Amino acid sequence: MGKKRKQSDTQTAEPTKKDEGAPERPKRTLLGWKDKEEVEEQTESNPDSSSLVFRNKEKVMVTCSRRINYRYRHLMLNMVSLLPHCKKDNKVESKSSKGATLNELIELRGCSSCLFFECRKHQDLYLWMVKCPSGPSVKFLVNAVHTMEELKLTGNHLKGSRPLLTFSGNFEKDAHWKLLKEMIVQIFGTPKEHRKSKPYHDHVFVFSIVDDHIWFRNYQISVPHNESDKMVRGGLDKMTLVEVGPRFCLNPIKIFGGSFGGPTLYENPFYVSPNQIRALEKRQKAGKYAKKVKAKTRRKMHELSNPLEPDEFADMWRE
Amino acid sequence: MGLPSKKAILLTENSEEDDNVMDDLTEEESESGSESEEEDVKLAEPSKNSIYNRDGLIEKLQDISWPENVEWMHKLSFDIDQEKEVDVNDDLARELAFYTQALEGTRLAFEKFQSMGLPFLRPPDYYAEMVKTDAHMHKVKGRLLARKRQIEEAEERRKAREAKRIAKEVQAEKLKERAKLKKQEIESVKKWRKHRQQSGFPAGGKDSELDLGFEDGKAFERSGKKRPGVSPGDRSGGKAKQGGGKGKNGKNREFRNSKFGFGGRKGLRKQNTAETTNDLRGFNKGSVAGNKKSRR
Numbered sequence: 001m002g003k004k005r006k007q008s009d010t011q012t013a014e015p016t017k018k019d020e021g022a023p024e025r026p027k028r029t030l031l032g033w034k035d036k037e038e039v040e041e042q043t044e045s046n047p048d049s050s051s052l053v054f055r056n057k058e059k060v061m062v063t064c065s066r067r068i069n070y071r072y073r074h075l076m077l078n079m080v081s082l083l084p085h086c087k088k089d090n091k092v093e094s095k096s097s098k099g100a101t102l103n104e105l106i107e108l109r110g111c112s113s114c115l116f117f118e119c120r121k122h123q124d125l126y127l128w129m130v131k132c133p134s135g136p137s138v139k140f141l142v143n144a145v146h147t148m149e150e151l152k153l154t155g156n157h158l159k160g161s162r163p164l165l166t167f168s169g170n171f172e173k174d175a176h177w178k179l180l181k182e183m184i185v186q187i188f189g190t191p192k193e194h195r196k197s198k199p200y201h202d203h204v205f206v207f208s209i210v211d212d213h214i215w216f217r218n219y220q221i222s223v224p225h226n227e228s229d230k231m232v233r234g235g236l237d238k239m240t241l242v243e244v245g246p247r248f249c250l251n252p253i254k255i256f257g258g259s260f261g262g263p264t265l266y267e268n269p270f271y272v273s274p275n276q277i278r279a280l281e282k283r284q285k286a287g288k289y290a291k292k293v294k295a296k297t298r299r300k301m302h303e304l305s306n307p308l309e310p311d312e313f314a315d316m317w318r319e
Numbered sequence: 320m321g322l323p324s325k326k327a328i329l330l331t332e333n334s335e336e337d338d339n340v341m342d343d344l345t346e347e348e349s350e351s352g353s354e355s356e357e358e359d360v361k362l363a364e365p366s367k368n369s370i371y372n373r374d375g376l377i378e379k380l381q382d383i384s385w386p387e388n389v390e391w392m393h394k395l396s397f398d399i400d401q402e403k404e405v406d407v408n409d410d411l412a413r414e415l416a417f418y419t420q421a422l423e424g425t426r427l428a429f430e431k432f433q434s435m436g437l438p439f440l441r442p443p444d445y446y447a448e449m450v451k452t453d454a455h456m457h458k459v460k461g462r463l464l465a466r467k468r469q470i471e472e473a474e475e476r477r478k479a480r481e482a483k484r485i486a487k488e489v490q491a492e493k494l495k496e497r498a499k500l501k502k503q504e505i506e507s508v509k510k511w512r513k514h515r516q517q518s519g520f521p522a523g524g525k526d527s528e529l530d531l532g533f534e535d536g537k538a539f540e541r542s543g544k545k546r547p548g549v550s551p552g553d554r555s556g557g558k559a560k561q562g563g564g565k566g567k568n569g570k571n572r573e574f575r576n577s578k579f580g581f582g583g584r585k586g587l588r589k590q591n592t593a594e595t596t597n598d599l600r601g602f603n604k605g606s607v608a609g610n611k612k613s614r615r
Contacts, residue, residue: 054389081450136379148451151462158441159448162395166424169400175376182384185396192393200441201395201428206421211407219421223429223440236429241421244450257375265375269365 056191060086061106064117065094072125074147076117078246081148082218083188084160084196087111094118099260106132106259113187114259117142124274127250129183130259137259138180140214140250141274148245155220155242157203162190163218164201168208176255176266177209184214203244212270214250219243391431397424 060083064076068091080088087109092098106114113135116128125145130137146153165188171181184207190197206217219241255266385393405416432439451459578589 054386054393056385056393131383135383149455151459154459154463156449156451156456159450161441164424164428165394165396166420167396167398168420169398171398175373175380176371179376179380179383182380185394186383186385189393189395198447199438200445201432201439202441204421204425204428206417206424208401208405208417208420210405210413210416213407215413215417217417217421219418221425236426239422239425239429241418241425255376257379263372263375264370265372265379267369267371269369269371 056186056189058085058113058186058189058191059109059111060187061089061109061111061114062086062117063089063102063105063114064091065098065119066091067094067122068117068119068125069122071145071147072117072119072142074149075125075142075145075246075248076115078148079115081159082163083190085191085194086115092116094120102130102260103132106130113183115187121275126253128260129187131183131186132259135259136179136183136265137256137261138183139253139256141253141271142248142250144215144247144249146245146247150245153243153245153247155203155222155244157220157244158198158200160190160196160198161200161202162192162197163188164204164221165189166204166206168210170209171207173209176252179255180214180252181207204241212251212268214252216246216248216250217243218245218247395428397427399423 062076062080062083064073068076080086089105089109092101092105102114102116112132114128114130114132116130118126118128120126125142127140127142128137129140165185167181167184171177188205202221204219204221206215206219208215208217220243221239221241223235223239251268251271252266253268253271254264257263257265399420401416401420405413407413429439449456
């Protein structure tokens with residue numbers, strides 16, 4: 001329980017955390033040879049150097065709803081393998097009170113954010129992206145899912161190396177995109193010097209907004225280089241990317257103020273739930289039949305109302 | 320991937336199809352009253368009552384965002400501008416846009432790493448766990464190889480077909496040439512005879528006999544009177560048949576004759592023997608009529 005309280009403290013009361021963090025930072029960096037100048041800077045301007053003591057302690061809890069189907073479960077497992085700073089948890093019953101349960105769970109696991117894969121009707125996948133104690137939560141509809149297991153995705157990379165994140169320019173276009181970008185940076189970026197992360201950078205995430213959806217891709221970076229891990233001359237031009245997967249496409253539905261609830265800050269004006277789409281399709285099919293029946297009855301009524309005149313030559317050849 | 324677009328097309332088609340149905344639908348929709356109206360995967364126009372709390376969003380953003388002057392090393396993120404709008408339904412263009420975005424970002428990042436003097440490339444002797452297992456990568460490799468082999472085989476088949484076609488053409492050419500030569504020779508002989516007669520040689524004796532022998536020769540008969548494949552009672556002289564694919568029909572007939580009778584006992588020949596059951600040459604080779612016969 002003590003651990004849990006500490007976590008919530010770091011989240012809510014940031015200034016105190018920074019004060020605590022400040023003294024221990026120089027020790028840590030003096031070991032490293034690469035940012036010596038930084039340390040000097042820090043000692044010069046100690047009081048207001050809040051960014052220099054910044055330490056990313058993000059932990060993401062990844063879980064899913066019960067009765068998730070295999071494809072989406074595999075997607076979740078792919079995400080687990082991509083994010084070394086995540087903790088996987090048991091399946092959660094997806095009912096109306098799941099928000100409270102999940103909040104509690106996240107707190108128990110000492111995480112600061114959560115990815116919750118919610119599967120409905122064995123076919124629709126919703127993804128909750130949540131900053132835990134107080135932060136916003138976003139609900140996405142996920143479609144166009146391809147998992148990493150698919151054989152056409154031929155790339156491979158180190159498990160736990162820190163990904164490069166690239167965003168398309170239109171993330172700066174609107175407030176809600178900006179918020180989403182910040183959340184994605186925090187959740188999908190592996191914290192620097194995380195103990196499970198590996199050095200070197202050999203894969204890159206793509207987040208791109210096309211058609212008001214966020215498309216996710218993961219590429220392996222392959223650069224020709226020799227033994228001394230220095231790039232060959234002109235290596236940057238020869239760089240190629242191979243897709244590793246998974247692929248998916250996120251359609252934001254709503255952004256809430258709290259975690260798993262709270263006031264709605266944003267609502268996608270173009271969103272139609274897949275249930276409605278299916279219902280519409282079904283109804284149109286039903287409409288086809290109803291139309292046929294209607295036409296038939298109309299014809300019958302028409303025939304009844306104007307009967308054929310008796311043919312005067314009908315029994316002419318009957319003799 | 321293609322899913323939304325397909326649905327969209329489907330729905331738009333349907334909406335054009337019958338407005339009566341649509342009216343019913345919208346009525347029902349308003350009864351259920353969840354959202355304004357629907358006709359597409361994406362609503363054509365934004366619904367009026369959707370919430371957009373810009374201030375709240377910005378506030379939240381400030382709440383959660385890291386301090387302003389966080390080092391880039393913590394974020395590792397880049398914004399890449401897309402030059403132009405990407406069409407969602409064009410798979411290739413879309414993927415290319417993503418690829419170029421990733422490539423651009425990586426290039427920028429690597430330049431930054433290089434200028435900071437940080438190691439960023441994995442040395443070849445650094446072995447560690449990968450996201451995909453070796454078994455999986457083996458499968459991937461197998462698939463690639465299989466694909467390659469398939470392509471090669473198809474290419475080979477195509478070449479063989481081409482070669483066969485050319486050979487056929489060449490053969491036809493040769494036959495024509497031969498027929499022409501023959502005709503020419505006969506013509507020349509005829510001419511020579513006429514010339515001889517005119518120039519006063521007697522049309523009798525040894526020479527005439529010799530000539531008669533020539534005339535009875537098979538080549539003359541064939542080209543003159545009797546046509547091949549014409550039955551004696553046929554008044555049209557075989558012309559009636561000649562229009563529609565006579566050759567093929569004849570072949571078929573021949574094959575059937577060989578199979579169903581017309582000459583000797585076939586019963587034993589139609590049964591499988593050890594050799595024929597073990598012989599798999601006939602399979603997967605396209606339909607070669609009468610290969611059963613050739614196999615014997």
